[in-house]
Amino acid sequence: EEEEEEEEEAGGVRITPQLLKASTGEFALESILLLRLRGRGIAHLGCLGDCANLEWLDLSGNAIAQLGPLAALKSLAVLNLARNRVASLEPLGSCRNLQSLNVAGNRLSSLQQLRCLTGLRRLESLRLRDPLARLANPLCAAPAYRAALADMFPGLKAIDGERVSGRGSELYQLCRDLDSSLGRGVGTGASTEPPRAAQPWVEAGFWEPRPPRRSSIMEEAYKQFGEVLQECRELSRRADDTIAQAERALSGRPDPNSYVF
Numbered sequence: 001e002e003e004e005e006e007e008e009e010a011g012g013v014r015i016t017p018q019l020l021k022a023s024t025g026e027f028a029l030e031s032i033l034l035l036r037l038r039g040r041g042i043a044h045l046g047c048l049g050d051c052a053n054l055e056w057l058d059l060s061g062n063a064i065a066q067l068g069p070l071a072a073l074k075s076l077a078v079l080n081l082a083r084n085r086v087a088s089l090e091p092l093g094s095c096r097n098l099q100s101l102n103v104a105g106n107r108l109s110s111l112q113q114l115r116c117l118t119g120l121r122r123l124e125s126l127r128l129r130d131p132l133a134r135l136a137n138p139l140c141a142a143p144a145y146r147a148a149l150a151d152m153f154p155g156l157k158a159i160d161g162e163r164v165s166g167r168g169s170e171l172y173q174l175c176r177d178l179d180s181s182l183g184r185g186v187g188t189g190a191s192t193e194p195p196r197a198a199q200p201w202v203e204a205g206f207w208e209p210r211p212p213r214r215s216s217i218m219e220e221a222y223k224q225f226g227e228v229l230q231e232c233r234e235l236s237r238r239a240d241d242t243i244a245q246a247e248r249a250l251s252g253r254p255d256p257n258s259y260v261f
Contacts, residue, residue, distance in 0.1 A: 012043020012063045020051065034220045037062070038080075045069040056220075059084065060102070067091040081106065082127075082135055090116045100125040104160075105135030111148055113139075118152060125158040 013019075015037070017029060026032050029050045039061035048054075049069035057073070060082040070076070071091035076098055083105040092098065093116040101117075104127050108114070117123060126149065129136040139145055146159050156164050 013041045014044040015042060015046035015048050017047055017050075020047070049073065055097075070095065077122075082130065082133070087113070089113060092117060093119060096120060096122070098123055102127040102130075103137070104128055104130040104133070106137055109138040111139060111142075111145065111152065114149070114152065121155065123153065124156060125161075126153065126156055127158075127160050129160045 020029060020032065020035070021027065023037060024032050024035060029047070030052050032051045032054055034056040035051065035054060036058045038058050042059065042062040042064060045064065045067070046069070049072035051073065053075050054073050055075050056078045057076060058080040060080045062084055064081065065085040065087065067081075067086060067089065068091050070079075071094040073095055074097065076095045078100045079092070079095070079098060080102045082102045084103075085107055086103060087107040087109070089103065089108070092101070096119075098117075098120050099122050101123065108128065117126075128145075128149075129140045142148075149159055150156065150164055158164060
């Protein structure tokens with residue numbers, strides 16, 4: 001399999017600084033915040049790790065098997081790797097700001113391959129299967145894989161595009177931690193063990209206000225809206241000019257009713 005992946009990478013497209021600059025219009029790779037490289041035949045991520053401030057990345061529909069360069073993307077929040085050839089997510093364990101991950105349509109065959117993501121405290125959405133696009137991973141054949149994911153990632157709010165509820169939800173996790181701190185489930189008789197110190201429900205600093213983070217997605221949306229608005233104004237100006245020219249041309253013609261036959 002490794003030899004097959006190496007052959008696939010050798011025959012596919014490699015991400016280069018030239019490709020990135022041509023796709024984004026940015027002169028410096030550090031300036032790229034949002035990147036869409038969908039369906040480009042990419043097999044090797046090349047210099048993608050040099051985009052140190054990248055926050056939003058779409059690499060769906062390619063031939064990617066190795067994710068090594070992504071480990072350097074500490075600001076990455078949204079990642080779409082759907083329809084690729086990924087069998088290991090190990091490098092993503094370093095993407096500490098990752099919030100949304102789509103790996104539907106890859107080669108993940110075991111839940112153990114997801115253990116490397118358990119340290120991602122901000123991960124809220126994980127997609128391994130997309131029924132509409134007919135994408136899945138081999139591990140999705142297990143009937144209870146969603147419940148196992150909910151237990152493995154108690155902070156998830158959505159699995160495969162569906163909101164988590166019941167077991168695995170934030171409320172369930174909070175109640176389970178509370179039960180544990182109160183020492184329930186140790187039997188009906190008096191316990192001979194000394195009482196345990198109560199544990200905090202949430203981590204230290206949970207209630208402290210977080211500094212606002214600028215969103216590259218919102219910036220891109222505002223930019224695109226501004227461009228569309230400017231284009232509309234230009235079209236309106238051209239329409240006014242065309243109408244004015246037509247009115248002048250019509251006003252210069254003689255009135256047919258003024259002729260006497």
